[in-house]
Amino acid sequence: MKLALDETAVRQARTLAARVGQPIVDLARQHTTVSVERATLRLAGVSGADPDGTPWVNRLLDAVRADVGLEHGAALPVWDALLRGEAEDLTTLAQKASAGSVRFRLPEGRERTRARSAARKQVGAGLRRIDARRRERERMVQRVGDAPAKPWIYLIVATGDIYEDIPQAQAAAREGADIIAVIRSTGQSLLDYVPEGPTREGFAGTYATQENFRLMRGALDETSRELGRYVRLTNYASGLCMPEMAALAGLERLDMMLNDSMYGILFRDINPVRTFVDQRFSRQVHARAGIIINTGEDNYLTTADAVEAAHTVTVSQLLNEFFAKEAGLEDWQLGLGHAFEIDPALPDSFRLELAHALLARQLFPEAPLKWMPPTRHMTGDVFRGYLLDAFFNLAGALTGQGILLVGMMTEAVVTPWLSDRDLALQNVRYVMNAAGRLHEDFHPAPDGFIARRANQVLGEAVALLERIAADSDAEGDPPLLAAIADGTFGLMRRPADGGRGLDGVARKSEDYYNPATELLEEK
Amino acid sequence: VTVLRPYGDTTGDGMVQMSFTLPMPHSKLAEGAAQQLANKMGMDPAMVVHAKAMGPDFTFFIVYGRVHHLVEVDKVRVVERDYPLLSPKEANLAIRKLLRRRLVVVGACIGTDAHTVGIDAILNIKGFAGEKGLEYYREVRVVNMGAQVSVPQLVARARAEKADAVLVSQVVTQRDAHLLNTQEMSAAFREAYPTATRPVLVVGGPRFDESMTAELGVDRIFGRGTTPADVASYLVHTLAARRAATGSAARNAATTSDPAPEEQAS
Numbered sequence: 001m002k003l004a005l006d007e008t009a010v011r012q013a014r015t016l017a018a019r020v021g022q023p024i025v026d027l028a029r030q031h032t033t034v035s036v037e038r039a040t041l042r043l044a045g046v047s048g049a050d051p052d053g054t055p056w057v058n059r060l061l062d063a064v065r066a067d068v069g070l071e072h073g074a075a076l077p078v079w080d081a082l083l084r085g086e087a088e089d090l091t092t093l094a095q096k097a098s099a100g101s102v103r104f105r106l107p108e109g110r111e112r113t114r115a116r117s118a119a120r121k122q123v124g125a126g127l128r129r130i131d132a133r134r135r136e137r138e139r140m141v142q143r144v145g146d147a148p149a150k151p152w153i154y155l156i157v158a159t160g161d162i163y164e165d166i167p168q169a170q171a172a173a174r175e176g177a178d179i180i181a182v183i184r185s186t187g188q189s190l191l192d193y194v195p196e197g198p199t200r201e202g203f204a205g206t207y208a209t210q211e212n213f214r215l216m217r218g219a220l221d222e223t224s225r226e227l228g229r230y231v232r233l234t235n236y237a238s239g240l241c242m243p244e245m246a247a248l249a250g251l252e253r254l255d256m257m258l259n260d261s262m263y264g265i266l267f268r269d270i271n272p273v274r275t276f277v278d279q280r281f282s283r284q285v286h287a288r289a290g291i292i293i294n295t296g297e298d299n300y301l302t303t304a305d306a307v308e309a310a311h312t313v314t315v316s317q318l319l320n321e322f323f324a325k326e327a328g329l330e331d332w333q334l335g336l337g338h339a340f341e342i343d344p345a346l347p348d349s350f351r352l353e354l355a356h357a358l359l360a361r362q363l364f365p366e367a368p369l370k371w372m373p374p375t376r377h378m379t380g381d382v383f384r385g386y387l388l389d390a391f392f393n394l395a396g397a398l399t400g401q402g403i404l405l406v407g408m409m410t411e412a413v414v415t416p417w418l419s420d421r422d423l424a425l426q427n428v429r430y431v432m433n434a435a436g437r438l439h440e441d442f443h444p445a446p447d448g449f450i451a452r453r454a455n456q457v458l459g460e461a462v463a464l465l466e467r468i469a470a471d472s473d474a475e476g477d478p479p480l481l482a483a484i485a486d487g488t489f490g491l492m493r494r495p496a497d498g499g500r501g502l503d504g505v506a507r508k509s510e511d512y513y514n515p516a517t518e519l520l521e522e523k
Numbered sequence: 524v525t526v527l528r529p530y531g532d533t534t535g536d537g538m539v540q541m542s543f544t545l546p547m548p549h550s551k552l553a554e555g556a557a558q559q560l561a562n563k564m565g566m567d568p569a570m571v572v573h574a575k576a577m578g579p580d581f582t583f584f585i586v587y588g589r590v591h592h593l594v595e596v597d598k599v600r601v602v603e604r605d606y607p608l609l610s611p612k613e614a615n616l617a618i619r620k621l622l623r624r625r626l627v628v629v630g631a632c633i634g635t636d637a638h639t640v641g642i643d644a645i646l647n648i649k650g651f652a653g654e655k656g657l658e659y660y661r662e663v664r665v666v667n668m669g670a671q672v673s674v675p676q677l678v679a680r681a682r683a684e685k686a687d688a689v690l691v692s693q694v695v696t697q698r699d700a701h702l703l704n705t706q707e708m709s710a711a712f713r714e715a716y717p718t719a720t721r722p723v724l725v726v727g728g729p730r731f732d733e734s735m736t737a738e739l740g741v742d743r744i745f746g747r748g749t750t751p752a753d754v755a756s757y758l759v760h761t762l763a764a765r766r767a768a769t770g771s772a773a774r775n776a777a778t779t780s781d782p783a784p785e786e787q788a789s
Binding site (some may be wrong): 171174186187190203204266267268270299302332375376378401411417418419423492500 | 540543544576577578581583639640642643647648649653655658667669
């Protein structure tokens, strides 16, 4: 199925996205954050937590920061201390440092060279572990088989208890899920540390921890072998710890991560600079780990009107694509998001949905688009909701979506029951079976309603990108930061010097060194 | 009519439908079990119209049947919300008319509680239960101080921001810490403000008893399941009622005696 899109506008949109995005990339290159440094230390093998549950990696970085600041990066002072014989390994060093018995310094001359190469070696070993996990995934997909059809069926579990999540996830996979997402506990995005160990209590979700990742991936490997198809696992690289989440996901062979360039800024009030710096690093790790990212454009439509704001989704997709490619991700790793959120009371709402979904499909032909079900117009009338979900599934089938998050008729009523999930999957199966190949017959008229609407949204997206590119503020920030401060996206005003986590950002000094960034950019 | 029965297609037929899952494999026995449950619930006759295996261990049922219970409408008792529920649009409009400026809300988790779930659900744009938080309201200015905020910090910030309302969340608590924290908070606000200009004090959390406002010295307590619209509507209603009570003379006096912002809490 093909739309007649204005190719000049498509090229213009990409050029503008690059123009808006590049100054942000430059900004990201000039800064580091506490989470980028902690992710680097985690790649080198720091793990575990003190008796209060504060991770050793946080204690270590805090000690380094107190002695020499953040702006030089953690690697030089940390490996200098190791080479001076302050401790036999990193975790012991972290323990000693938090007891106050180690002083860090910035090494110079030959000591600096030695610290640099030791850091590079140890962080490099971590990246090779990620490479091995990636090959392991490729091997498993080959041996046990891949998901049988597109779109991949994406189901959510979220009990708060990893030991409850596991059987639920396995059951969901047996019922037909190709992807399991474990929703995180509310508020985890605002924690400036990654909790440790297996966790049994969360709020509306389960804490993302390395151990929880490992347990769930192990259980799904078992189920994958049983079912003869590789079941993918999803979590979140978002919030204040997104670089660390990305590193842990790579180390534990997660397959997809929610990872949006602006979500944290707009919806969690995380500082914009912090977010963009963390974003770039996390995407570089995802690129290396062969992880598919899922972006969060659906969220714009939960706050703004899905028709009026349709072009903001397109703009965000274009920016997410630019930032992703710059960080080394390939097209097959771009699960760009959008959602079926138009008010069903609106005349022609389904035609509008098709126009928007086709626009995304055609703008990003190689990307596995992530298609999100209705939430805003799910009212508690579960019967009507079931019908709406069927239309959502039909739009997904007709427009060749890559990842289909299964809509629940009890959205906004209860967390999904066993029967809700079963009914929802029957709905998907019926639609895919009945109309999965309808796109072979169905072509929107070249000058019809759908084609015109798609071109209109594209035009609005270009206009918005032009407006962003021309934006400015008194501080001379990059235009995109000024636009975010003006409330251009999702109606939220987020100034560059506001929001959470700003105190964890530092401008890199001349002496800055980070072996992870260096290695990730070498390819 | 004060006595009713459910209505299927004929007055008085008492017909209802329900669906449920039993944790047993699908079999004739399972269908009989579903029938038994429906009978015990008062459906007679009960028709199991649909039974479907959901995996090896569960069966889903849809049952139609007649109930003989009577609904006595005059004996129904409900706790009504004592203020109208407003949509964000209506709340914005009401604030604009009432204040001619944005309504300022300062929110925090006080004490050692680090769980911002509750305050974030009400304040963050992301919201709760499909409803957007107060940040989404154009006419509300939200200052979310986050977790582990001390009472003096909260009071200082409320004064600096000229808060119309202060929202405090207490999620995880032990040995009645949530009650003591709240009393400390309300006492501090009583001390820092004259009654006429004191912000509306609201606390929320799953462990509170909604009827304890007097003991805790706050204006309103919200429990589990409260949505941003509940809070916004309540604030609009209460501020309007205060305005009406104090009148314009008191309002003028209040603005001139508005204390200058003190040291800024971080």
